[in-house]
Every structure is written in structure tokens, then in C-alpha cells.
Amino acid sequence: MSDFSPTPHILDSTILVDVARGDADLIGFLQDFDRAGQALVIPSLAAAGALLESQGLPDAQPLLAGLAAFERTTVAPLDGIHQAAKLADMMAVTGLGPYDAHVAAIADVAICPILTLNAAHWDAPSRALAQPLTIVEIAEPDE
Numbered sequence: 836m837s838d839f840s841p842t843p844h845i846l847d848s849t850i851l852v853d854v855a856r857g858d859a860d861l862i863g864f865l866q867d868f869d870r871a872g873q874a875l876v877i878p879s880l881a882a883a884g885a886l887l888e889s890q891g892l893p894d895a896q897p898l899l900a901g902l903a904a905f906e907r908t909t910v911a912p913l914d915g916i917h918q919a920a921k922l923a924d925m926m927a928v929t930g931l932g933p934y935d936a937h938v939a940a941i942a943d944v945a946i947c948p949i950l951t952l953n954a955a956h957w958d959a960p961s962r963a964l965a966q967p968l969t970i971v972e973i974a975e976p977d978e
Contacts, residue, residue: 843874843909844971845942848934849952851877851885854902855895861952862898864973869905875950877903877910878941880922884934911941929960942968 853861868875882899889895903910913919918940925940926933939960942949947969951957954972961968 841873843876843945843947844868844950845876845878845911845938845945845947846881847938847949847951847957848881848884848888849956850950850973851881851899851902852888853952855885855889855899856892857894857898861973862902865902866905869907873907875902875905875908876941876945876947877908878934878937879910879912880937881934882910884932911937913937929963931960935960939964939968 850861850865854865865875877899882903885899886895902908913922921940921944922933922936925931925936925943929936929939931939935956938949939957941947943964943966948971949957949968950971950973952973954970957968957970961970
């Protein structure tokens with residue numbers, strides 16, 4: 836038995852919004868990640884943003900709660916003044932709003948890749964940082 840644990844992937848708002856909207860293919864993909872032992876992190880502010888964007892969809896909260904219940908998924912809170920300051924700094928430097936700035940702050944501190952459906956969204960914010968973010972885009976097979 837190996838003690839190897841893959842580096843967690845931080846889920847951005849594009850992923851969380853599509854999960855909240857019930858994208859079965861994406862949910863299945865993330866389930867496969869979990870079964871393969873891939874750790875996933877849900878930034879709590881990005882989850883809040885996904886829920887805001889999917890208001891009116893009755894299954895949005897249960898779908899995100901289901902994702903959070905995966906064996907290798909962790910919900911990352913905004914915990915304390917130090918983390919709030921890191922978030923504010925990330926917003927100031929990158930121009931990101933609070934939801935994706937929380938994603939970026941976690942990825943920056945933990946040195947973990949961001950999993951997204953839109954890599955281009957992360958180009959400018961990543962360039963604004965001293966150490967660029969690692970971005971992994973999920974693309975449709977025909978793209």
C-alpha cells in the first residue's frame with residue numbers, strides 16, 4: 836500500500852456553478868476523480884457564489900452538498916483575520932472578485948492547481964502574482 840496522495844485540485848466557480856446546475860457529465864468526471872484518489876477542495880466562498888448564481892434551482896444546494904460529501908473532498912472555509920487579509924490582498928493584486936479570489940488564495944498558499952472550465956479566465960490574475968497559478972482546464976472531448 837502506498838502513502839502517496841496526489842496534490843489536491845482547487846475547484847473554481849465555473850466547476851461549482853455547473854455542478855449546482857446538475858451537469859451530469861461533470862459530476863461523473865469529479866466522481867471518477869474521487870474514486871481514483873484525487874483530493875478536491877471546495878473554497879466556501881466559491882460555493883456561495885455558485886449558489887448565488889444558481890438561485891431558483893431547487894437541486895443546487897443538494898448537488899453541492901453531494902460534491903462536498905465525496906470521500907476525498909474538503910470544504911475550505913475562510914477562517915480568521917489572517918485569511919481574510921490574504922483574500923483582500925489577492926483581490927487587490929489580481930482584480931478577482933471574492934469568490935474566485937478565495938480559489939486563488941487557497942491555490943497560492945497551498946501550491947495546488949486550480950481545476951476550471953475556463954482557463955482563459957485565470958490568465959491575467961495568474962500573471963499578476965509573483966508565482967503564477969497552475970491552471971488545469973477540463974475541456975469537452977471535441978475541443
